[in-house]
Amino acid sequence: MSDHISATVADGVGHVTLDRPQALNALSYEMVRALTAVFDAWRDDSEVGLVVLDGAGDRGFCAGGDVRELYGYATRGEHETAHDFFRTEYRLDAAIARYPKPVVAIMDGITMGGGIGLTGHASVRIVTERSRLAMPETRIGFTPDVGGTWLLASAPGELGVHLALNSRTMDAADAIHAGFADLYVPSERLPHLYQALAERADPGTPSEIALLFDETPGPSALALTRDWVDACYSAPTVAEIVDRLRATEVDEAHSAADELEQLSPTALAVTLEAVRRARTLPRLEDAFEQEFRAVTWFIEQHDLREGIRAQVIDKDRQPRWDPSRLADVPAHLPAQVLGEQRYAPVWPTLEG
Numbered sequence: 001m002s003d004h005i006s007a008t009v010a011d012g013v014g015h016v017t018l019d020r021p022q023a024l025n026a027l028s029y030e031m032v033r034a035l036t037a038v039f040d041a042w043r044d045d046s047e048v049g050l051v052v053l054d055g056a057g058d059r060g061f062c063a064g065g066d067v068r069e070l071y072g073y074a075t076r077g078e079h080e081t082a083h084d085f086f087r088t089e090y091r092l093d094a095a096i097a098r099y100p101k102p103v104v105a106i107m108d109g110i111t112m113g114g115g116i117g118l119t120g121h122a123s124v125r126i127v128t129e130r131s132r133l134a135m136p137e138t139r140i141g142f143t144p145d146v147g148g149t150w151l152l153a154s155a156p157g158e159l160g161v162h163l164a165l166n167s168r169t170m171d172a173a174d175a176i177h178a179g180f181a182d183l184y185v186p187s188e189r190l191p192h193l194y195q196a197l198a199e200r201a202d203p204g205t206p207s208e209i210a211l212l213f214d215e216t217p218g219p220s221a222l223a224l225t226r227d228w229v230d231a232c233y234s235a236p237t238v239a240e241i242v243d244r245l246r247a248t249e250v251d252e253a254h255s256a257a258d259e260l261e262q263l264s265p266t267a268l269a270v271t272l273e274a275v276r277r278a279r280t281l282p283r284l285e286d287a288f289e290q291e292f293r294a295v296t297w298f299i300e301q302h303d304l305r306e307g308i309r310a311q312v313i314d315k316d317r318q319p320r321w322d323p324s325r326l327a328d329v330p331a332h333l334p335a336q337v338l339g340e341q342r343y344a345p346v347w348p349t350l351e352g
Helices: 029-043 067-075 079-097 114-119 148-153 159-166 172-178 187-199 206-211 223-233 238-247 251-260 265-278 284-298 333-339
Strands: 005-010 013-018 050-055 060-062 103-107 110-112 124-127 132-134
Touching (some): 005 029, 013 187, 029 079, 050 060, 050 114, 060 103, 067 079, 079 114, 079 284, 103 114, 114 148, 124 206, 148 159, 148 265, 148 284, 159 172, 159 223, 159 238, 159 251, 187 206, 223 238, 223 251, 238 251, 238 265, 265 284, 265 333, 284 333
Parallel strands (some): 013 050, 060 110, 103 124, 110 132
């Protein structure tokens, strides 16, 4: 068991907590392995009827994967270790999605990247007034993963594309509107929710119990952007999305264009293709597989501090191109990155 994971069983409730508050509970490889062991052990444990998943501290559930650790793997050339990290993480996220017992995920505070991988596929997903959710990968020249493209692809209209490209942060109302969360429970009521789950009085299912504490959050600012987001982000390329954003009379759209022009063109192009392809995939596991192909390509192309805007170096240490503009990204690249199986997949086979 990791020093950064706490797991207990009482009154039929398995309670697992990310316990690394000094790092906003960022997920290390050790933590991912420990969480996998916990969920595996509880799967057939008759003493565990449901699982509660939360994070220590009052700042957030999980800020995402430990980028510093992943950066170390990439810069030291330990690519297979990095690949194993992602395979293990995706398998854990998929296990939570398919878990035979209810998993109640508490996204109190910052919940981003890998944190959404753990909670976004759970059976009961709870946000609070302190929740701040995002898939922030394009900010570091990366692309959304952990099944994030699957969630983004299911958001209303083109909101998922907007959230993905701009790494937009959602509050509780936004997260529920976009399909990343189910219920809003004020943080002051969480202790009572924990107690009710332990007692499991009528009504008896975790969803019904959580509904007893559910309130209506304020209006979703994200929902109010739907008209201009759908009009602009339905464009076929990122460059055309930027052009449409510039052509609107909405200040927020202009700000969104400014943000896109500061981000990695390659990451944006691959992310747009990934979210749109995820709309056609038959199951979550297929999205994980597609994301794995993108992730393994990205970690070998650049360091995570600078993003892929930096000059790309091939295996012979020769520069291939410097994608400083969207026009510099080859049109075929996103499809190639998402479709090329260069390493052992997350699942050797995917049966129907």
